[in-house]
Amino acid sequence: MVRDIEDTVHPVDAASVLALLKDRPRILALGEPTHGAQDLLRTRNTLFRELVEEHGYRTIALETDCLAGLLVDDYVTTGRGDLDDVLARGLSHEWGAYPGNRELVRWMRAHNEGRPAADQVRFAGADGPLEIQAAASPRAALTALHDYLAARVDADLMPCAADVLDRLIGPDDAWTEPAAMMDPARSVGQSAEARELRLLADDLATLLETHAPQLLAASTPQEWDRAHLYARTATGLLRYHFWMADPTPARMTRLLGIRDAMIAGNLLAQAEHGPVLVAAHNSHLQRTRSTMTMWDHPRLEWWGAGALVSARLSDRYAFVATALGTLRHQGVDEPEPGTVEGLLYGLDREQLLVDAPRLAALLADEAPAGAALAARVSPWFGYAPLDPADLAAADALVFVRDVPQP
Template sequence: MATDIKDAVHSFGASAVMGLLPARPRLLALGEPTHGEDALLGLRNELFRQLVEQEGYRTIAIESDCLRGLMVDDYVTAGTGTLDDVMEHGISHGWAAFAANRDLVRWMRAHNDGRPASDQVRFAGFDGPLEIAGAASPRQALTALHDYLVRAGVDTDLLPCTAQSLDRLLGADDRWTEPAAMRDPSRSVGRSADAARLRLLADDLVALLDEQMPHLITTTSGEDRERARLYGRTAAGLLRYHSWMADTSPGRLARLVGVRDRMMADNLFALAERGPVFVHAHNAHLQREKSSMRMDGKPLEWWSAGALVSAELGDAYAFVATALGTIRHQEVDVPPPDTVEGILYTLAEDHFVVDTHRLVTALGGVRPAHRTSPWFGYAPLDPAHLAGSDGMVFVKDVEGTAGNLAS
């Protein structure tokens, strides 16, 4: 069996990953089983660099705020702002604190310097403006879409509202970001009369954007139109999310995580039109199988962004999971030998690419045990998901060291 398993293993790199796939996908997703480890982010950086140089990939999309990510994209493509500023304000969820994320942005800016736009690499966040404790006000997305239509010369008589009425309905941003609303639906503004009116206005603004496209093509750039669509779907998604924040039914939490991944999927569909795109996020957001977690002691299940995109795009979407052996600084020790991680841990290499289909064959129909974790921040690989992935990256020991990109 050991020989067969070794036949499923390849040296880490873009060529090994692409060799597992029938063709170059428009969306190539690399998952991770835990957040915040520079060692894993460093491998992501190296894989992206190789995909750019060897396979023609030009965009990386990470699990970060899609609106804030526009600032990072402006920096890496045009040099707008400073590295410190875009790291502080352009990347959400605290990811800017990790050295490998800073390395990524620095490398992208250096790579683009002096290159024509057609050959530049692009940055995107594909998560909504959401945190685990709540969601942003829809103000930025709604007002940006409204402003775009006005600036583009759309007849003001066709607009469903004025900027002033939009501002009045939105009110103070802190009523949307009320921290207590995640635990107490009664503290959410999401089903107020103002919120209901805003959902209708958002729908009308997006419809008007589509209806005016022949005019907009002649008066605005493709980049501006792409951003307007982003504002529209983000506004609609945020208002839907806030509505479910105010819900009191048993399905509330499951709907919240489902709405979030639907927003992610919609952003990935839009990015796929650029193609090809390298995507990086938690395995749970990218896998084809139903995702699950516990929140407030309750089990939740939902279809991930990857599952939604895969259902629509088929082979144009590919998912490579990441599994790991140890994270000793988080008390995740050597995996049991009867788990997938334990079987791979016996191999000599520090990190490598695994052909999961060959691995399943080598296991001879025996399903490995499901590893458990002493640390909530790490999600072991579900052995039932092996066949649903296109490959795997295995990292033997996560030491917490940063990985740097060559500039």
């Protein structure tokens, strides 16, 4: 069996990843089972450099705030700003503190130095302005969209004045109230003002589409793209806040689905300009239905961004999952032999790339009647093991044997 598994194994590099795919994908998704592990971030960085230097990729998208990420994109393309400040404010979830993310942004800036705009690498945040326990105020996205349109279309076409938006939004801390994630009654998402804002956001987004010829002529490509980003984010945030105020059992499933729909929209928008590498949690990028147990909720299921994008792009979307052997400083010790991770751990390689569909077929053929690989159980909530049932739906699998303490 070990020798047969060896036949599915390749080196971890961009050429080997692309060789496993039918065609060069428009979106190449690299999942991770835990956030912030330095070895995983360095593997991501190396793959992106190879994709840029040898295969024509120009954009990387991370699971971070799409609006804040504009600071990072401005920095890597123009050098504008201070690196420490850009990392602190441009990467949400405090991920600017991860050394691997600093290394990525510094390399992107150095790569772009002196290059024409068409040959520069770009950074994008794929996520909405969302945290696990709160969501941002819609002010930034709505105001930016309103300002863009007000500068380019007749005033009588605007659905409201800027001060009306400001009045309806009110204090930002009412929107970002952390208690609202656990208690729908603390959310302002279904207030009369929030309902009116949803209609105004829809009218502004519609104005963007119905006046596209005029707006394209009066905008740079970057201004046009960012206007659509503001529209997607404003409508998505208001939708998210609306369902935060929902008291029904479907509430969390709706919120998880809305977040991933926002990620999918951002990825599809980036892919219109060329091939993209996106790095995010496996649960956001897998083709199969995503699952989670959260707080006192039973098992939650929803369609993640990868499933949504794959349904649209088919073979132009590729998913490379990542699994690991040990994360000892978090109590994740050697995997059990009867798991996918256990089988790969036994190969005694620091890192390897696996032809996931081929391995899944091999394991299915070799399994005794009625037997199947077990799903690994993690003692730490921050690491999500690979579900063997999802293996065949991945295009490839990166396995990292041991992740040391940072």
